[in-house]
Amino acid sequence: MIALSRVSKIYESSAGPVGVLRELDLTVAATETVAITGPSGSGKTTLLNLLGALDQPTSGTVTIDGVALGGLDPAAAARFRSRSIGFIFQLHYLLPQCSVLENVLVPRLAGAWTEAASTTLARAEALLEQVGLRDRMTHLPWQLSGGEQLRAAIARALINQPKIILADEPTGSLDPATGERIADLLLSTHAGARAALVVVTHNPALAQRMQKTYRLEAGRLVS
Numbered sequence: 001m002i003a004l005s006r007v008s009k010i011y012e013s014s015a016g017p018v019g020v021l022r023e024l025d026l027t028v029a030a031t032e033t034v035a036i037t038g039p040s041g042s043g044k045t046t047l048l049n050l051l052g053a054l055d056q057p058t059s060g061t062v063t064i065d066g067v068a069l070g071g072l073d074p075a076a077a078a079r080f081r082s083r084s085i086g087f088i089f090q091l092h093y094l095l096p097q098c099s100v101l102e103n104v105l106v107p108r109l110a111g112a113w114t115e116a117a118s119t120t121l122a123r124a125e126a127l128l129e130q131v132g133l134r135d136r137m138t139h140l141p142w143q144l145s146g147g148e149q150l151r152a153a154i155a156r157a158l159i160n161q162p163k164i165i166l167a168d169e170p171t172g173s174l175d176p177a178t179g180e181r182i183a184d185l186l187l188s189t190h191a192g193a194r195a196a197l198v199v200v201t202h203n204p205a206l207a208q209r210m211q212k213t214y215r216l217e218a219g220r221l222v223s
């Protein structure tokens, strides 16, 4: 599902180039679960952004579901992202003026979907039920706890039935018990979605529950 070949990423900044990823290789099978760990600044978010077609490598190729992302123009990349990728961001980016249910439906706003609105709505409600927010659908994000906001963001990431779920530090700011419930939820939603799951985390308990664990070191992944 995911194939990265000799991927390098060098950021250009006023202080000079910052080399982050160095000829990195990674393959992830269609329903595999993968954890990526590594110290702060090692390039984990950089790597997820490449997997999610939010950024492009300086060199090397990123192929997702048979599509070479390097060949896509920005509009095609955006279409691809909305159809194939479910992103759970380090900061959740829920829209403050929209209810929980509306936030889950936001990824449907872009793109020409042929599905009936009632079917989409039913799926959004089912996802919110699955993440335990059935009673919070009409609430605004600020009325939710941090863990609840994260669960809303998980439901939003799944609304377009992505082939790949990417999660950046999903348990970062949560207490251990809530973190464990989020891990349960990620794994159960992953199983239901039949997608690949790539999780960036500092949390060893979460990393351990993935089928494979890699560590980013000196710009490369080590098992």
Ligand SMILES: Nc1ncnc2c1ncn2[C@@H]1O[C@H](COP(=O)(O)OP(=O)(O)OP(=O)(O)O)[C@@H](O)[C@H]1O
Pocket (backbone or CB within 6 Å): 011, 012, 013, 018, 020, 038, 039, 040, 041, 042, 043, 044, 045, 046, 047
């Ligand atoms: N746009 C940018 N321009 C220049 N340098 C950048 C840019 N984005 C990230 N970097 C640098 O690249 C390195 C990797 O950043 P990245 O965000 O991928 O780290 P991370 O492993 O996700 O860290 P954390 O665990 O703190 O989230 C850092 O040293 C960062 O300062």
Ligand SMILES: [Mg+2]
Pocket (backbone or CB within 6 Å): 044, 045, 046, 090, 168
């Ligand atoms: Mg990061």
